[in-house]
Amino acid sequence: MLQRLRARYHYWLGLAYRSRGNRSNDIASYQDAVGEFTQAIELNPTLAQAHFARGIMYWRELNDYERAIRDFTRALELNPRIADAYLNRGLSRVYGRLGTREEAIADFERYLELGKKGYWRIEAHNQIARLKKSAS
Numbered sequence: 001m002l003q004r005l006r007a008r009y010h011y012w013l014g015l016a017y018r019s020r021g022n023r024s025n026d027i028a029s030y031q032d033a034v035g036e037f038t039q040a041i042e043l044n045p046t047l048a049q050a051h052f053a054r055g056i057m058y059w060r061e062l063n064d065y066e067r068a069i070r071d072f073t074r075a076l077e078l079n080p081r082i083a084d085a086y087l088n089r090g091l092s093r094v095y096g097r098l099g100t101r102e103e104a105i106a107d108f109e110r111y112l113e114l115g116k117k118g119y120w121r122i123e124a125h126n127q128i129a130r131l132k133k134s135a136s
Helices: 002-024 027-043 048-061 065-078 083-096 101-114 118-135
Strands: none
Touching: 002 027, 002 048, 027 048, 048 065, 048 083, 065 083, 083 101, 083 118, 101 118
16 A cells, blocks of 8 residues: 555656656756656556656657557556557557557557547547558
8 A cells, every 4th residue: 555655655756757858858857757657656556647758758758659659558558548648649650650650550540549638639630640641
């Protein structure tokens, strides 16, 4: 029980570092956030939110698409209902030029089944259209 609480503490601290990095565009804060998310995962490997949050840091802030995809995949193994993990894994595949076109399309389609956020639904549709157009 205590270990899970400590994991949550590091997860929330990671969110705070990410917020600080977003306000100041400070790479050190982003790296601190990754460190806290990693600590949370070490304390509770089943904390899907920590895997997801670290994946966000890797792809959006640190441009490490391979690690991002691994984290999103692990988050989805733990909780396949995290719609944003499908979207962000798809975007990581596209921007990192990793995986297949079909894998990215499948991620965006799954996001559309689960996701409710209007702007991101439009983005998922746009990504699918671009990927299908580039295949022809």
